[in-house]
Amino acid sequence: MAGKMLILCLILQYVWSSLGDLQCQERFVHYGHHLGTKSAYRFPLQPPKITGQCQFERIWLMVRHGTRAPSSKVIRYMKERLPQLRKMILQNVPRDGEPGLCRDDVALKTWRPRLKETDEKKLSAIGEDEMIQLAQNYRYYFPDLFPGNYSAASYLFRYTATQRTSASARAFAVGLFGRGTSHHVRYPPAVKKDAVLRFYKLCKRWRKQIHDNPDAVEERRKFEAGSEMLYTLTTISKRLNLNFTLSLEDVKLMYVTCAFETALYPREKSPWCAAFSEENLRVMEFAEDLEYYWIDGYGHNITYEQACPAIRDMALRIIPSLIQPGTPPTTVYFTHSGALLKMLSRLGLYKDRGGLTHDRYHSLHSRLWKVSNIDIFGSNLAFVLSRCFDGYYVLTLHQEKIVRLPGCDQDEDLCPLNLFLKLMWDIVSGCNFEKLCSLRDV
Numbered sequence: 001m002a003g004k005m006l007i008l009c010l011i012l013q014y015v016w017s018s019l020g021d022l023q024c025q026e027r028f029v030h031y032g033h034h035l036g037t038k039s040a041y042r043f044p045l046q047p048p049k050i051t052g053q054c055q056f057e058r059i060w061l062m063v064r065h066g067t068r069a070p071s072s073k074v075i076r077y078m079k080e081r082l083p084q085l086r087k088m089i090l091q092n093v094p095r096d097g098e099p100g101l102c103r104d105d106v107a108l109k110t111w112r113p114r115l116k117e118t119d120e121k122k123l124s125a126i127g128e129d130e131m132i133q134l135a136q137n138y139r140y141y142f143p144d145l146f147p148g149n150y151s152a153a154s155y156l157f158r159y160t161a162t163q164r165t166s167a168s169a170r171a172f173a174v175g176l177f178g179r180g181t182s183h184h185v186r187y188p189p190a191v192k193k194d195a196v197l198r199f200y201k202l203c204k205r206w207r208k209q210i211h212d213n214p215d216a217v218e219e220r221r222k223f224e225a226g227s228e229m230l231y232t233l234t235t236i237s238k239r240l241n242l243n244f245t246l247s248l249e250d251v252k253l254m255y256v257t258c259a260f261e262t263a264l265y266p267r268e269k270s271p272w273c274a275a276f277s278e279e280n281l282r283v284m285e286f287a288e289d290l291e292y293y294w295i296d297g298y299g300h301n302i303t304y305e306q307a308c309p310a311i312r313d314m315a316l317r318i319i320p321s322l323i324q325p326g327t328p329p330t331t332v333y334f335t336h337s338g339a340l341l342k343m344l345s346r347l348g349l350y351k352d353r354g355g356l357t358h359d360r361y362h363s364l365h366s367r368l369w370k371v372s373n374i375d376i377f378g379s380n381l382a383f384v385l386s387r388c389f390d391g392y393y394v395l396t397l398h399q400e401k402i403v404r405l406p407g408c409d410q411d412e413d414l415c416p417l418n419l420f421l422k423l424m425w426d427i428v429s430g431c432n433f434e435k436l437c438s439l440r441d442v
Contacts (some may be wrong), residue, residue, distance in 0.1 A: 037376065041378030062382075064375070197333055220294070311346060407419070
């Protein structure tokens with residue numbers, strides 16, 4: 001009898017251990033899919049299927065820089081606070097067979113901060129690889145628009161006055177032309193407040209009313225003070241076997257470290273990710289979605305209406321009736337999250353019915369506005385002019401995938417030029433940026 005009981009106990013222990021291992025594997029599978037704007041670029045599993053007898057004549061491509069290092073402030077917190085948290089967690093590592101961290105989480109014992117404050121926001125080696133691969137992908141999709149020989153008559157490249165966009169542009173050029181020829185590519189002087197690539201830097205009204213206004217993130221604050229976030233803090237603390245509940249600030253730091261380390265070191269598993277279940281990550285992701293929705297998205301009209309200069313620039317470079325002589329057929333710009341999110345919003349993409357508010361977490365699990373998908377490192381938006389047997393059309397790509405603009409036929413990938421022109425004209429004709437962004441009428 002005693003022998004049978006021993007065998008039963010061993011079987012139960014094995015089953016419990018196997019279930020625990022499975023849960024750990026499942027947790028790691030989901031890392032990288034709910035990490036917000038600090039997510040590495042995920043190349044599509046398959047290229048867009050572009051059908052029909054059409055010739056692609058012009059392209060306007062806006063690219064967010066590749067994976068970068070965090071700000072100096074975040075790096076400093078990583079170096080100062082995370083070792084303290086690590087020490088507390090390791091003091092409470094469970095014995096075998098008890099709930100808590102997974103076996104792979106032993107990496108926390110050897111974890112050390114690798115980043116220096118001098119790395120602040122610099123493009124990483126992974127970010128360079130992302131740009132090289134992205135360029136090669138676009139050359140594969142549109143070989144006529146991305147010829148392998150560089151010419152100023154064929155290409156216009158432009159980036160903002162930052163290291164991460166400059167380095168992204170140069171890596172993209174390597175992907176197109178190889179390292180030798182890429183050194184001959186010409187770039188116009190970068191402007192700190194670029195009216196097309198960083199228009200929001202010039203919008204004084206938006207900066208005062210939204211960007212610099214603490215009340216603009218009220219929806220995120222309400223959500224972070226609610227029951228979902230409290231439950232998240234509690235479950236994470238229990239998973240780490242701590243006898244106290246971690247603060248929101250500490251959990252945010254662990255989350256952003258998980259995100260950056262997942263993006264920067266893709267062949268490794270950040271031990272800080274191990275603190276989060278998939279549901280925990282979803283909660284953290286929603287909090288970030290709320291902030292970007294209200295700061296860079298649909299939350300306020302002025303936020304997306306100010307994107308009209310970038311859309312006007314696109315129209316002037318791909319619409320035949322508006323193109324000036326000498327305009328290169330291929331335009332590639334390198335910018336930031338703030339520009340792309342505002343553009344996507346101005347175009348009406350990823351708009352959820354009813355909007356995002358703190359009390360809609362459970363009803364918006366399948367929401368369209370999810371920055372982990374639409375605003376990752378390397379995010380890109382392209383408009384391609386296509387000449388077909390029956391006229392001109394415009395193809396729109398986001399993250400290399402075909403998207404259909406609201407107002408175009410939702411059953412067709414290509415939007416007829418006359419319809420596309422009407423949509424853009426409605427945006428561009430009312431584009432009085434100076435009046436929209438002036439503080440005089442506030």
